[in-house]
Amino acid sequence: AAARDSAGAGAGTRARPAAPQVGGLGWPLSGALIAGYGAKLPDGRGSDGLLIGASAGTPVQAVADGQVAYAEWMTGYGLLLIIDHGNGYMSLYAHNDALLKDAxxxxxxxxxxxxxxxxxxxxxxxxxxxxxxxxxxxxxxDWLKR
Structure with missing residues (x-):
């Protein structure tokens, strides 16, 4: 029998499947994939990246060598860190609780x-x-699977 919460008991509704777990070597962290690339974010906007749920305070790791280009607050992103990896590549890490590196x-x-x-x-x-x-x-x- 499928477990349902009280909100999922109405006619024609389904329990929401558990978010897939992502992470491992090369990923910024391990956690639940809330929104993938090209999917919808919880606020309804399109996702140009990945939204990965994890406990507050979980360390976020750089996905490649580089230099911090930005480490400050930005409207819409909260505490944001951007790393320049060279060859035109940059990675963005947003909604952080704390930034551990400086520009x-x-x-x-x-x-x-x-x-x-x-x-x-x-x-x-x-x-x-x-x-x-x-x-x-x-x-x-593709980058994260390397």
Whole structure:
């Protein structure tokens, strides 16, 4: 028998499937994939990245070597950290609780650069992660599987 919560008991409704778990070597963190690339974010906007749910304070790791280009508050992103990886690639880490690096700092893949939070008006602790090449968002899935 499928478990349902009280909100899912109405006619014609289904229990929402559990969010798939993502993470491992090369990912910024492990957690529940709330929204994938090209999906809808909880607020209804389209996702140009990944929204990964995790406990507040969970360390966020750099996905590749680079230099921190930005580490401040940005409206819509909360506490935001951007790493320049060279060759036109940049990674963005948003909605953080704390930033552990400053602009200009060199980072290596796997370094803790921030901690998960809900800054910027996001309702629950999660990391919003984007990968950009030459200023355009790209699906981070291929990069993260390397």
């Amino acid at each position: 200009g700092d060199a980072v290596e893949r796997g370094d803790a650069v921030a901690t998960v939070g809900s800054s910027g008006g996001h309702g629950r602790p999660a990391l919003y992660f984007e990968l950009r090449r030459d200023g355009k968002t790209v699906d981070p899935g």
